[in-house]
Amino acid sequence: MYARINNRWTLLQKRIKASGYRNYADSTLKKKEWVSTNFSPGNVYHGFVCTDVELVKEYNMTAYFLTHEKTKTEYLHLERDDSNNVFSVGFRTTPLDSMGTPHILEHTVLCGSEKYPVRDPFFKMLNRSLATFMNALTGPDYTFYPFSSQNEVDYRNLQKVYLDAVFRPNLSRLDFLQEGWRLEHSKLEDKNSDLVFKGVVYNEMKGAFSETSSLFGQKFINTILPKGTYGYVSGGDPLCIPQLTHEHLKTFHSTYYHPSNARIYSYGNFPLEHNLQFLNETYLSKYKYLDPKHSVVSPQERWKVPSRASVSCRVDQYGGSVDKQNQIAIGYVMSDITQIYETFMMTALAELMILGPNSAFYKSLIEKNISGGYNSLTGYDNQIRDTLFVIGLRDVEKSNFDKIENIVKQTIDDIFTKGFEKDHIESVLHGFELSIKHQSPRFGLNLLFNLMPLWNHDGPILDALKINELLSELKKNLMNPRYVKDAIEKYFILNNHTLIMTMQPDPKFDDIFNEAEAKLLKSKVNALTAKEKESIYSDGIALSDAQKKVENLDVLPCLKMDEVALSKTAPALQHTIFGTIPLQLCEANTNGVTYFKGVLGTDSLNSTQRSLLPFFIYVVNKFDMKNYNYRDFDKFVSKSTSGLGFMAHIAEHVGQQEQYEQGVLISSHCLDENLRKMLDIWAEIFEKPNFENSERMTMLLNNYCSSLTSGIIDSGHTYAMQAARSLVSSVDECKESLMGMKHVIDMQGIQKKFNISDIQSTVNSISEQIIKGSNLRAAFHYSNATDVLKPVEDFCKNLCPGDAQEVNRITWTDSRPPNKTNRGLHISMNIPVNFCSKVIPTVAYTHADYPKLRVLSRFVTSKYLHPIVREKNGAYGGGAMISTDGAFNFYSYRDPNSRVTLDVFDETADWMAKNINLVDDQNLFEAKLSILQQMDQPVTEYMKGIDLFLYGLSYDMWKTQRERVLAVTKEDLVQVCGEYLASDRWAGKCVIGDGASQPLARASEQWETVSGPQQ
């Protein structure tokens, strides 16, 4: 795991994505003595005066608000009996230019500080800690640094590193050049070679600007809120970044990363007093107050007349036909973020207006089938000072722009006249109630992410925690038609601060950028004095030397072996059979919510059916059912459950390579009292949906195909690894056709020449074949067996009558052995960066060498790949990991240089042979610790035992793996590296991106290029 790879600079980010963990953090209340710290208002603790203490009943916690007397630093502590403790320090960062200063600063403070003068201490702490989360995030107007851990020693260690990084960073000139931007000779040693722009953030933002939805989101905010900081690109516009100087960066740090502009947060059951004492003594007491008025964002003055704008973007090579690749967004500036009831109400209103087949915009816009569905801007964004409501569509023809505008106007008028249906309102309110009860995996972090934007603008954060009060007010108001009318009138009909923005693809988009970049480069180069030229040359050499230098990491704190304890215990699982359905039951502390998961086998599907399986998953609950039409069914579902989940499920056999289970994972949860209703809903699905509505099927197919290409660039390394794995394993060949680039390309083909009745009959045949009680195995998590078992038994017996007997519902698919040639796949894409991967098949999870390879993957990531691929070659990230099927994956992320990176992957074993001295006790322990960090992630109540259910991975197997990881020796690492990673081992490779300028294939490899339908 490399947390910062998920730290994509955010535009309209509504929810922070959890990284790809299979397990989730535990946030359950354990029955333990309440550890109240007894802080009371008016008292002073280590320089902090406590100003507020509030009990937040709905979350069983106490909130303490404190202010540092000298610097006025604000501090929020949420005391809750949860072992997954969180700490965060954040600043309001509101630049008035697009040089990307806050973003580059976020990177540069992580290049070493006074006490910890090492590059990338967060990355290095990943190997020295048991953190359950570590990250740094730059938003449009704030930057914050959160982490979480269950181990108090570890928590204190991380706190020290984090605080020193933000308050005492070195911000050296070379770090600025490395992370921000620089001119460098294309051949470092050759003074006569061309100069080029380099820099981690420079490259990152070139990547971000080639992602169409990021670009549209950025331009939209800049245009609808043009005054002040939102008029600029906080992450940095590649064409403006080269104006930033090292001096400006340092000044920005001293004014914005000042305690008087800081907000500090802690959550969990570790004592607050330690935090206050450490903060005060080590940092805050050394500062004077600095009025943070420079960072305040004023509310935008409202427009008198609406406005229009148009922008262009790159052609999506893997998208639908070019004349349909246009987007439109209509946005309204709503209330101020600090008006918490208004923003809460708008969240509900937006859901009523936009989400699901009963909402007004779905009926008037989506069901017209004139687009590929809502675009990524659509929704209510309350992350910035002036909140925004946006309704937008992707994949529309230009000729439909006017029509769409009129429909939007008409729809709002209709809502004003008719209001919302009562049961529709009830279902939305039910969703709010259920989400309060649901023990979300990272509770303390989620609270932080929700509060930070509000706190950033000095909003009433303690009131915002009292969600039940807000909800009861909302209930009362929404049921009053007059209230709804007034809200629609105020925020939409009489609102003139609206923007209609369209976006069209331009085949010259990249050329325009490249020309502008070349022009900028030329002007920079022409302006250089002889002395400056000389220093560019020497800086390049100095930076390269600094990157090669072996650092002394002993200054960083590190957990010790005896501070690492096995904390997980075997879950109490029960296995039984009701009817003939095998069940895994788990009684757990689920807070009044019952959870259902099931797997439907798909091994019987033929290849035509399999290629449409992901589409089937997308549509299965969107049609009429036996007893309900699709609109009523949706109401029924959302009134009593969390919604129905369907996803493709492929599980490799943990003991036998090249054997796998294929299926569809289905899931839902509900309040305990709604269990029978939830089971009735599933029974309805098992009666089979009716797919005869061809108009609806056509619309859903268009929306599905449109949704496929968004997100490819953000997760390019995942797609690249998936594609490379498919070249060496038939399990992954199957995965690739269900969720990889192959699926994207296949679906474009289907969309081009489909016959809707063929699609309907295939979808229907999948339904007939797999939605059967005799094809289901299920798991339930609940807190009260007496209320749950009877309904579950009735459900199973109705679905699958018969006598309980030993049934095995896992059908293993045997795969054919792949052809052992070294193959490569270049998925060409018109983006300026690449995602590279190489995959070597090794051994199964239960094989004795697997834990050795697992530790090796961490070792080569931190000692070899990260320093070379990221720090030296300028990629945003690079590393190695082993997947459960035994594939050893190398990857790089947003990489400017694919050819060199592939060589770096190939040379791993040679590098190891030359660097055996690096395999010392500390490095070995660190590599193990970072594996334990993954393995010891707390498991939330409703996920207990789920690895056994889904992957056949028992607690005992997990424990054996953990013991083996701890037992790995130095000799083991060297041995498995030589044996499995040698450059002549059979492997698959994949590059996504513009690798065209560099030949990728080596003599012994067969490469194939895919260029997408729009090339």
Ligand SMILES: [Zn+2]
């Ligand atoms: Zn970044």
